[in-house]
Amino acid sequence: MNTRRGLVLAVLLVTLAVAGGLASAGDRGVGGSTTAAADKGVTAVNAAAVAPAGERPGGCSVIDRRMDLYAVELPKDPVTNQIRLGYGLTPQTASYPGPLIEMIEGQCLAITLHNQVPQATLEQLRLDPNHPIGVSLHTHGVKYTQMSDGTVHSNSFVPPGGSRTYIWYAQPRNTNTGAQGTAGYWWYHDHVVGGPHGTPGIRSGLFGGLVVRRQGDPRPDRTYVLAFGDRQTINLRRSSEADTCDEQNPVPGPTCVVAKLGEKVEFLVIGIGDDMHTFHVHGHSWADTRTGVIEGTGALANSIPIIDNKTVGPGDTFGARVIAGESVGPGHWMLHCHMQFHSDLGMSTTFHVLDENGAMTAHAGHAPANPVQAAPAGGGQDAPAHGNHG
Ligand SMILES: [Cu+2]
Known part of the structure; x- marks a missing residue:
């Protein structure tokens, strides 16, 4: 009976979380109420479905930008047959590394992570059968609160089929307060798949680059x-x-x-x-x-x-x-x-x-297809292989 009651409660909480998420589609960015996360009786999975309101780092008063990020299972590694996971801006474009995320100092970014990795796959990647099942988004360099840390400890992860909004703040440099700013080259990654450090998640491909630029920084092509x-x-x-x-x-x-x-x-x-x-x-x-x-x-x-x-x-x-x-x-x-x-x-x-026309020039970088076997006789250029990477 307790189990049944717990299940009903769980369904209610998830429903509330979804409704809360939709209702807060304004500038608040993080949806839902804090009820579930604050309630110690709620299981980690249920709490993780709820991103509490008002969880923004100091200085991030308005969400400047929103994006969706999908965690999906990709085809197994063709060489090692390992499970491969990836983040993508759409489920169809997920890859490893995941998409480059670019921010400008001062910007407050809300990223809604959708966990579309099958539960069975996440169970398979577990190092410990008691570890919760989920995917998260943890980042380096920028500012975020505990609820956007992407860890088991803060219940800030996403169960299979769920979504959660993380908020990152590219805090600018402030000579008055001594804040150093957040401009730099960083990365983001899972911190939950398989264990409390997300080691199997990273190993499977759940990581990507984050660059924070300062206003006026030179931009690359x-x-x-x-x-x-x-x-x-x-x-x-x-x-x-x-x-x-x-x-x-x-x-x-x-x-x-x-x-x-x-x-x-x-x-x-x-x-x-x-x-x-x-x-x-x-x-x-x-x-x-x-x-x-x-x-x-x-x-x-x-x-x-x-x-x-x-x-x-x-x-x-x-x-x-x-x-x-x-x-x-x-x-x-x-x-x-x-x-x-x-x-x-x-x-x-x-x-x-x-070259400037977008073609590889005929003379450029040609190497023998196999340097061991195809030693050039008379110094001639060999087949236009682009080996050199073995
Ligand atoms: Cu090395």
């Missing part, structure tokens, strides 16, 4: 999010799987890093998993600053190092800004971890720089 992870992976893929560019019509994406000559390209590099890595790209270098660019020519600007290799540890993020092919021309530029045994094991991909 393209941004690529590259997560350096365990098992010597870039974006959870190794070697040839990390580079799926169609040479005729390369479509930018998590496995196709491509730009036209002269384009300003921004790499947002994330360290995930348990290993240290180094991010290195051939033929290009960047300023080791907050934006990857040096502004001004004073003594301070002159003291900034220009680098082409940077260490990234677990949870670290940074941005690197390059001008595609600047001074070096189009080609298939290697991009890899410089821990040698990592690159040897496949932690390598390619930055394809096309």
Whole structure:
């Protein structure tokens, strides 16, 4: 009888939560009442369905922007057969990494996360059978309250089939209060799938890049999010799987890093998993600053190092800004971890720089299809393979 009563209560609470969410579609952003979350008797799953009202970080008085984010199950990894999950702006466009989220300091963003990952899949990913089932959205760098932390501890996660609104505030710098601001390169990720740290969630693909710009920051033409992870992976893929560019019509994406000559390209590099890595790209270098660019020519600007290799540890993020092919021309530029045994094991991909017409020039970056077997006789150019990433 208790079970039955509990079930009825649960259904009522979920109904209330949905109604509350709809009713608060104004500027409040977070829907629902705080009743369920405050009631200690409510199960974690039911409480998680309710995003309490008024849960905004200090300074975030109005929601400037809203977006939906879907967590879905993707086809299994073609190589390892692991479960793959992804975030997407629509369920159909979910990927790993998830979509780049861009904010400007001062902005208050409400993101409604819809958990469409099947319950059975989430159960399969559990490290502990008593761990709650759900997906969350946890972020770095920007401001959020406990209710947008995306953890089990704060019941700020989403059960299968549910939705929840998270609020992020890109707090601006304030010289009066000493607030440093939030501009920088960050990442967001699940913190609940499989365990209290979301380790199986991240490992499955539930992560993405977040960049917060300051008003007036130089803007890139393209941004690529590259997560350096365990098992010597870039974006959870190794070697040839990390580079799926169609040479005729390369479509930018998590496995196709491509730009036209002269384009300003921004790499947002994330360290995930348990290993240290180094991010290195051939033929290009960047300023080791907050934006990857040096502004001004004073003594301070002159003291900034220009680098082409940077260490990234677990949870670290940074941005690197390059001008595609600047001074070096189009080609298939290697991009890899410089821990040698990592690159040897496949932690390598390619930055394809096309000419000004969007084509790969005939002379650029050609390499023997297999450097071991196809040693050039007489110094001639071999087949136009774009290998170089194994
Ligand atoms: Cu590495």
